[in-house]
Amino acid sequence: MQMILDTGAVISMLPMAWYYELEASEPVEYALYGVNRDKECSLDTLVAQVTMVLEDYENRSCEFDTFVAFYEDAPLLLGMMALSRCDIEINNEFAILKLE
Numbered sequence: 001m002q003m004i005l006d007t008g009a010v011i012s013m014l015p016m017a018w019y020y021e022l023e024a025s026e027p028v029e030y031a032l033y034g035v036n037r038d039k040e041c042s043l044d045t046l047v048a049q050v051t052m053v054l055e056d057y058e059n060r061s062c063e064f065d066t067f068v069a070f071y072e073d074a075p076l077l078l079g080m081m082a083l084s085r086c087d088i089e090i091n092n093e094f095a096i097l098k099l100e
Helices: 016-021
Strands: 012-014 028-032 043-052 064-070 086-090 095-099
Antiparallel strands (some): 028 043, 043 064, 086 095
16 A cells, blocks of 8 residues: 655554454544644544554565554555654655665
8 A cells, every 4th residue: 555654743544444454453542633733623533553564666664563543534644653663865856765
């Protein structure tokens, strides 16, 4: 699957239906906020730990555990917590994820 790298997000996000397809830990309810902390701008999500593997055209990471927020029809967002095992190079034209 391809995910959007969201450099402003700490946690990754997937559609709720994926929770039932993945081998995830027991979820906890969590209100997720962005920059605006008003209640009407929050998302009521389920957060669970999942095992991920990151890969690009040349590399593949080892399996690692990370937290994911599941929400209705959420886009596939990769948050920065999941990238703690990667070296990241970003310039004004593209981003390259170099896996350790």
